[in-house]
Amino acid sequence: MFTDSHCHLNFPELAQDLAAIRAKMAEAQVTRALCISCTMEEFPDAHALATSYDNIWCSVGVHPDTEGLTEPSVDDLVQRAGLPRVVAIGETGLDYYGMEDRKGGRTIADLEWQRERFRTHIRAAQQVQKPLVIHTRSASEDTLRILCEEGETGGVGSAGGVFHCFTETMEVARAALDLGFYISFSGIVTFKSAQDLRDVAAFVPEDRLLIETDSPYLAPVPFRGKTNTPAYVPFVAKQIAQVRGMSEEAVAEVTNRNFDRLFPGVLL
Numbered sequence: 429m430f431t432d433s434h435c436h437l438n439f440p441e442l443a444q445d446l447a448a449i450r451a452k453m454a455e456a457q458v459t460r461a462l463c464i465s466c467t468m469e470e471f472p473d474a475h476a477l478a479t480s481y482d483n484i485w486c487s488v489g490v491h492p493d494t495e496g497l498t499e500p501s502v503d504d505l506v507q508r509a510g511l512p513r514v515v516a517i518g519e520t521g522l523d524y525y526g527m528e529d530r531k532g533g534r535t536i537a538d539l540e541w542q543r544e545r546f547r548t549h550i551r552a553a554q555q556v557q558k559p560l561v562i563h564t565r566s567a568s569e570d571t572l573r574i575l576c577e578e579g580e581t582g583g584v585g586s587a588g589g590v591f592h593c594f595t596e597t598m599e600v601a602r603a604a605l606d607l608g609f610y611i612s613f614s615g616i617v618t619f620k621s622a623q624d625l626r627d628v629a630a631f632v633p634e635d636r637l638l639i640e641t642d643s644p645y646l647a648p649v650p651f652r653g654k655t656n657t658p659a660y661v662p663f664v665a666k667q668i669a670q671v672r673g674m675s676e677e678a679v680a681e682v683t684n685r686n687f688d689r690l691f692p693g694v695l696l
Contacts, residue, residue: 582608
């Protein structure tokens with residue numbers, strides 16, 4: 429019934445208890461999940477899950493905040509994107525959050541390596557015509573600018589994709605939608621402080637809406653602070669249903685249909 433469009437089942441917090449997590453997913457009627465790769469080193473684990481279970485797929489990519497590990501080329505990404513059950517490129521994008529605390533006092537100008545990595549992922553996605561999974565945090569202006577500069581404007585040759593775990597403003601949502609991207613909401617939309625985000629969730633057109641957990645992180649209310657799993661994605665759907673005046677079943681139907689459209693590889 430429900431699809432978790434972004435999770436990290438290969439992360440240790442979940443992989444060590446995968447049988448129990450899959451049982452809980454079945455109990456919660458979460459029938460599909462997209463396992464997102466964050467480094468080239470962990471891609472084999474994500475891919476192994478996708479090829480071992482008929483309701484799991486995966487992506488290939490390097491998270492924008494990752495340093496000191498393998499830096500992929502376009503060819504590296506293209507080769508892995510051609511493997512069975514790999515349906516997306518990413519997660520990729522930009523992350524400027526906490527420049528002073530998290531990045532050793534570096535400036536945004538010092539993060540050109542992030543921007544170049546992002547361009548590499550965009551070019552790979554365009555080459556294989558598979559969607560991008562976009563991570564953007566405190567960097568929406570540059571994220572949108574680079575997408576436009578690389579031709580991601582919704583026209584011929586665009587890969588398209590999704591702004592995952594959306595936490596940006598209504599203006600950023602409008603801009604992403606104008607470029608042809610989908611918007612995915614995580615458990616953050618259930619947090620008491622997230623009224624602005626709920627307003628965005630009410631605004632996003634029905635045919636561009638996705639739900640996710642980003643597990644093992646960001647568990648929705650009433651599990652906030654605990655390890656998240658795909659079994660909790662119905663709680664995201666419940667909140668979306670409330671703000672949009674829909675039934676939870678309708679949210680499930682809409683987001684499943686959108687998942688199929690954005691990631692056509694899941695229908696193969």
